[in-house]
Amino acid sequence: MTQAGKYSELDYSRPAVTVDLVIFTLLDNKLSLLLIRRKAAPFRDRWALPGGFVRVGDSVKDQGEDLDQAAIRELREETNLQGQSLFLEQLYTFGKAHRDPRMRVVTVAYYALIRPDLAGNVHAGSDAADAGWFELQKLGHLPLAFDHQDIVDLALKRIRGKIDYTPIAFELVPETFTITELRNAYEIIKGQSYDRGNFRRRFNRMMADGIIEDCAGKRATASKPAQLYRFVRDLPR
Amino acid sequence: MTQAGKYSELDYSRPAVTVDLVIFTLLDNKLSLLLIRRKAAPFRDRWALPGGFVRVGDSVKDQGEDLDQAAIRELREETNLQGQSLFLEQLYTFGKAHRDPRMRVVTVAYYALIRPDLAGNVHAGSDAADAGWFELQKLGHLPLAFDHQDIVDLALKRIRGKIDYTPIAFELVPETFTITELRNAYEIIKGQSYDRGNFRRRFNRMMADGIIEDCAGKRATASKPAQLYRFVRDLPR
DNA sequence: AGAATAGTGTCTATCAGACACTATGCA
DNA sequence: TGCATAGTGTCTGATAGACACTATTCT
Numbered sequence: 144m145t146q147a148g149k150y151s152e153l154d155y156s157r158p159a160v161t162v163d164l165v166i167f168t169l170l171d172n173k174l175s176l177l178l179i180r181r182k183a184a185p186f187r188d189r190w191a192l193p194g195g196f197v198r199v200g201d202s203v204k205d206q207g208e209d210l211d212q213a214a215i216r217e218l219r220e221e222t223n224l225q226g227q228s229l230f231l232e233q234l235y236t237f238g239k240a241h242r243d244p245r246m247r248v249v250t251v252a253y254y255a256l257i258r259p260d261l262a263g264n265v266h267a268g269s270d271a272a273d274a275g276w277f278e279l280q281k282l283g284h285l286p287l288a289f290d291h292q293d294i295v296d297l298a299l300k301r302i303r304g305k306i307d308y309t310p311i312a313f314e315l316v317p318e319t320f321t322i323t324e325l326r327n328a329y330e331i332i333k334g335q336s337y338d339r340g341n342f343r344r345r346f347n348r349m350m351a352d353g354i355i356e357d358c359a360g361k362r363a364t365a366s367k368p369a370q371l372y373r374f375v376r377d378l379p380r
Numbered sequence: 381m382t383q384a385g386k387y388s389e390l391d392y393s394r395p396a397v398t399v400d401l402v403i404f405t406l407l408d409n410k411l412s413l414l415l416i417r418r419k420a421a422p423f424r425d426r427w428a429l430p431g432g433f434v435r436v437g438d439s440v441k442d443q444g445e446d447l448d449q450a451a452i453r454e455l456r457e458e459t460n461l462q463g464q465s466l467f468l469e470q471l472y473t474f475g476k477a478h479r480d481p482r483m484r485v486v487t488v489a490y491y492a493l494i495r496p497d498l499a500g501n502v503h504a505g506s507d508a509a510d511a512g513w514f515e516l517q518k519l520g521h522l523p524l525a526f527d528h529q530d531i532v533d534l535a536l537k538r539i540r541g542k543i544d545y546t547p548i549a550f551e552l553v554p555e556t557f558t559i560t561e562l563r564n565a566y567e568i569i570k571g572q573s574y575d576r577g578n579f580r581r582r583f584n585r586m587m588a589d590g591i592i593e594d595c596a597g598k599r600a601t602a603s604k605p606a607q608l609y610r611f612v613r614d615l616p617r
Numbered sequence: 618a619g620a621a622t623a624g625t626g627t628c629t630a631t632c633a634g635a636c637a638c639t640a641t642g643c644a
Numbered sequence: 645t646g647c648a649t650a651g652t653g654t655c656t657g658a659t660a661g662a663c664a665c666t667a668t669t670c671t
């Protein structure tokens with residue numbers, strides 16, 4: 144049987160489709176993610192990834208919302224961030240049978256990166272008993288609902304890989320940042336330390352490429368103030 | 381509304397969920413992919429990616445097959461390869477509203493790589509009017525059904541990226557291969573040429589790492605025969 | 618012998634890792 | 645003045661690109 148075949152809408156039972164979000168931020172120089180506490184069975188009172196059903200229209204004319212729309216809707220709801228442009232990408236689709244004991248649920252997982260200066264707006268959603276940021280390091284002792292630990296593991300693997308060849312680190316520092324702040328973001332995500340001098344060289348190459356530009360002002364520190372820079376989002380082609 | 385919320389199975393209408401496959405092989409030194417011709421509307425007689433519905437059980441005890449199972453089932457059906465171990469990975473999930481005019485369909489796309497010596501077993505599936513390999517280069521003039529061109533584009537982008545840091549090229553050469561054959565695979569996928577000498581160095585490093593091992597026998601060519609090698613699948617850790 | 622392909626060696630530019638050194642502002 | 649952090653310079657090893665050269669087999 145292939146998709147090319149004839150089928151009616153009733154020939155096959157359908158799975159429920161949800162989106163789940165792995166929302167990262169840097170809190171107190173720790174990689175953290177947003178979890179909500181479940182109010183209902185199964186896994187009642189367990190911590191889980193925020194997410195929800197994809198809205199599917201019930202007619203040919205209205206087929207509902209796109210997957211990406213569903214994800215960003217959930218993201219804005221959970222983080223209480225409405226206007227800002229947010230970093231959100233599809234991660235992977237988890238669809239093993241029995242991953243939800245009640246019924247067949249296929250979930251399209253997304254991951255998001257929230258700048259630390261915006262992470263303060265989290266509120267418990269209407270269906271969540273509670274919500275909050277959790278350090279990834281301390282998650283080991285906290286059993287998550289469903290297969291959400293697998294989703295978190297994959298998301299971490301993804302951003303660790305992607306940070307080497309895409310500019311996602313800029314999504315985890317303020318609008319204007321110092322070299323040290325950016326290096327901290329790299330170190331936290333990768334879980335390793337980078338030589339200050341060598342990182343500076345890398346930074347300078349990015350400036351030469353136009354990815355980063357100088358910025359008026361300095362960041363006050365305990366000693367010598369540091370130059371501020373800005374990420375150039377719209378690179379001229 | 382979040383997943384943590386209370387919901388009954390009937391509260392929400394559900395999308396149909398399918399898997400679609402981008403099946404690559406090397407044919408006559410050209411990157412090719414498997415397409416089937418649709419027998420039914422919509423897009424009747426158009427070429428499309430092979431795929432099909434995910435089997436979803438209708439009870440709590442039987443929730444049906446895993447997504448990956450559905451994908452490999454389709455792959456084996458379409459390629460007529462039953463025993464062999466095949467390379468298959470999830471690509472991306474396409475779920476825009478109205479991507480199928482009849483109803484809401486979310487498709488989980490996978491991509492597969494078939495060794496050229498196994499590519500001959502393709503047969504037209506029961507629901508397909510026809511099936512065959514198409515050179516990717518010549519696809520430009522062939523309009524595909526649904527959003528399948530987007531899926532193909534993304535799959536190509538994925539393997540082009542992945543070939544640089546994973547050993548997927550070995551999935552597109554015979555069990556034993558020469559350096560030149562492997563280099564050809566790289567060149568075809570990346571769409572660029574590699575210096576013979578430099579590629580050999582890279583090859584030698586892979587041998588030093590134990591990824592590739594020497595193999596008895598030579599491949600006859602128009603002139604000097606070439607050494608054969610084998611990909612070491614199970615690297616000792 | 619000549620063609621064709623396999624196989625080797627070398628020079629250079631780039632970049633990362635390691636590490637030492639200088640400069641500047643704050644307490 | 646001393647400390648902490650910003651900022652700079654240098655050496656080395658690994659790797660990629662360009663390219664020249666040698667070796668072997670077939671016709």
